[in-house]
Amino acid sequence: xxxxxxxxxxxxxxxxxxxxxxxxxxxxxxxxxxxxxxxxxxxxxxxxxxxxxxxxxxxxxxxxxxxxxxxxxxxxxxxxxxxxxxxxxxxxxxxxxxxxxxxxxxxxxxxxxx
Amino acid sequence: xxxxxxxxxxxxxxxxxxxxxxxxxxxxxxxxxxxxxxxxxxxxxxxxxxxxxxxxxxxxxxxxxxxxxxxxxxxxxxxxxxxxxxxxxxxxxxxxxxxxxxxxxxxxxxxxxxx
Numbered sequence: 001x002x003x004x005x006x007x008x009x010x011x012x013x014x015x016x017x018x019x020x021x022x023x024x025x026x027x028x029x030x031x032x033x034x035x036x037x038x039x040x041x042x043x044x045x046x047x048x049x050x051x052x053x054x055x056x057x058x059x060x061x062x063x064x065x066x067x068x069x070x071x072x073x074x075x076x077x078x079x080x081x082x083x084x085x086x087x088x089x090x091x092x093x094x095x096x097x098x099x100x101x102x103x104x105x106x107x108x109x110x111x112x113x114x
Numbered sequence: 115x116x117x118x119x120x121x122x123x124x125x126x127x128x129x130x131x132x133x134x135x136x137x138x139x140x141x142x143x144x145x146x147x148x149x150x151x152x153x154x155x156x157x158x159x160x161x162x163x164x165x166x167x168x169x170x171x172x173x174x175x176x177x178x179x180x181x182x183x184x185x186x187x188x189x190x191x192x193x194x195x196x197x198x199x200x201x202x203x204x205x206x207x208x209x210x211x212x213x214x215x216x217x218x219x220x221x222x223x224x225x226x227x228x229x
Contacts, residue, residue, distance in 0.1 A: 004157075033216060042120075042203050042219030043158070056214050091158070095215065102148070103217065105157040 004106035006092050012112045013082045021077045021109045025094030032075050034067055037089040049075060082113045116141040118206050120220025128228050133194050135223045137204035138186040146209035147187050149178060152201045194227045
């Protein structure tokens with residue numbers, strides 16, 4: 001079946017612009033995670049949703065970062081007033097039900113802030 | 115919170131040799147340890163995982179071992195092939211606990227298999 005998809009795959013923003021990154025999880029998956037992957041590093045946790053509820057946002061680096069999943073399926077990560085240090089690949093992952101389930105990753109969105 | 119250290123950062127082997135990547139973790143409550151393979155510009159793909167109730171798991175040429183006492187786990191790839199070349203990440207989490215299964219990743223190992 002279809003895997004996790006993300007759009008856009010690439011985004012170039014000027015410093016100060018707002019961006020919105022979309023994640024389409026595998027259909028029926030309850031859990032959804034966002035991770036940030038800097039160049040040459042492992043992914044780092046940003047936030048977690050169980051259905052539409054955002055249960056953990058401890059990894060969001062600042063109040064410029066905001067995520068939502070209003071209907072418990074598609075999720076959007078929004079970054080306001082982008083800064084150069086926001087440049088990274090943003091990965092979305094979903095898992096079927098429990099936190100013990102395997103996470104399946106999307107291809108990521110590569111954000112470059114100029 | 116959890117901290118995962120991964121070594122080596124780069125590993126170069128000849129085709130047919132074995133490759134071993136090691137990770138240590140800090141949180142004794144962690145109980146789920148997946149390994150992901152990431153090719154350049156692609157998504158991380160799960161290749162094998164292990165839970166804390168077992169010490170070793172094998173899948174064809176890939177195996178993972180876990181030592182809970184020492185808080186370390188390792189990935190073993192035998193009979194390496196050029197298509198094994200990629201970045202490998204270990205991760206740890208307290209699945210089923212209050213961390214909701216969020217993964218803490220190691221820094222990655224760039225594996226290069228020379229034909």
